[in-house]
Amino acid sequence: MKILISADMEGTCGVSSWVHVQAPEVTSANQAASTVEYGRFRKQMTEEVNAAARGAFKAGATEIIVNDSHDFQRNIVIEQLDQRLTYISGADKRLGMMQGVDLGVDAVIYTGYHAQAGTVGGPLAHTWNTWVHDVRFNGVSTGEFGVNAAIAGHFGAGVIMVTGDDQAVQQTQDFLGDQVTGAVVKWGVSSSSARHMHPEKALALIESAAERAVSGAHGVPYVLQPGTEIQIDADHQARIDQMRLVPGVTRVGNRTASFTVNDGLEFSDMFRLVMKVGGLALNT
Ligand SMILES: [Zn+2]
Numbered sequence: 001m002k003i004l005i006s007a008d009m010e011g012t013c014g015v016s017s018w019v020h021v022q023a024p025e026v027t028s029a030n031q032a033a034s035t036v037e038y039g040r041f042r043k044q045m046t047e048e049v050n051a052a053a054r055g056a057f058k059a060g061a062t063e064i065i066v067n068d069s070h071d072f073q074r075n076i077v078i079e080q081l082d083q084r085l086t087y088i089s090g091a092d093k094r095l096g097m098m099q100g101v102d103l104g105v106d107a108v109i110y111t112g113y114h115a116q117a118g119t120v121g122g123p124l125a126h127t128w129n130t131w132v133h134d135v136r137f138n139g140v141s142t143g144e145f146g147v148n149a150a151i152a153g154h155f156g157a158g159v160i161m162v163t164g165d166d167q168a169v170q171q172t173q174d175f176l177g178d179q180v181t182g183a184v185v186k187w188g189v190s191s192s193s194a195r196h197m198h199p200e201k202a203l204a205l206i207e208s209a210a211e212r213a214v215s216g217a218h219g220v221p222y223v224l225q226p227g228t229e230i231q232i233d234a235d236h237q238a239r240i241d242q243m244r245l246v247p248g249v250t251r252v253g254n255r256t257a258s259f260t261v262n263d264g265l266e267f268s269d270m271f272r273l274v275m276k277v278g279g280l281a282l283n284t
Helices: 031-058 144-154 166-176 199-215 237-243 264-278
Strands: 002-007 063-068 086-088 107-113 132-137 140-142 158-165 181-190 193-196 228-234 250-253 256-261
Touching: 002 031, 031 063, 031 107, 031 158, 031 199, 107 144, 107 166, 107 199, 132 144, 140 144, 144 158, 144 166, 144 264, 158 166, 158 199, 166 181, 181 199, 228 237, 228 264, 237 256, 237 264, 256 264
Parallel strands: 002 063, 002 107, 063 086, 107 158, 158 181
Antiparallel strands: 132 140, 132 228, 181 193, 228 256, 250 256
16 A cells, blocks of 8 residues: 655644744744744654654555655655655646655555634644635635645545544544544643643654554545636635636635546646735735
């Protein structure tokens, strides 16, 4: 069984602030603090990937690829990685957080995932960026766990496990079903606060969860049906003006854009394009 680990960072044990997950050169928080704090948590992020890989290999995984899926996607400390893994680093990949899933992958594991935008008490909860308020598939609200499941599903891979805060795990299971094994490494207190287990205990929990996930039933791919309507709510009406410049995108609300897709790859391409265009500076 070939596995892709999509490694995000906000859901890592010990993380509760942006200063923990933003590199000093890109941080919107305190740069000096980021130099120390980001350095600490990229190591924990890497160890959580290693823990998931150990469990998966124990249960019979034959090959594991890890795709760095956070921010500029060069967070994992490569020299600290389990030597059996191969590592995809860097940004502007066509499949984004799911890069590598097209390489014959059977199942996907999410590590360090966070709750979707607008989640009360979800530490660092967001979807994709700071200005998306919601993403819906045929009216059903979702987060990055759903966006990425739709891309994986196109390539025949199902999501079998998620690690992160309690609501990230719950939302992923609510959206994709009980086939997803959860490892809760912290419990959200507020948008910027969490109660954490000890990071070493988090690693043990992740390892055993991955072992169970890989030895259990295979994840059922989440496949978008032809004609699925995608809606995106933004923070500002001008973003929808910009998104509408993309052929096929219409406004269905003051701050809501809509488009339809026929499969997960078309969704991935359109979503990335619309996010780029919507993210261009507003002339306000
Ligand atoms: Zn994320």
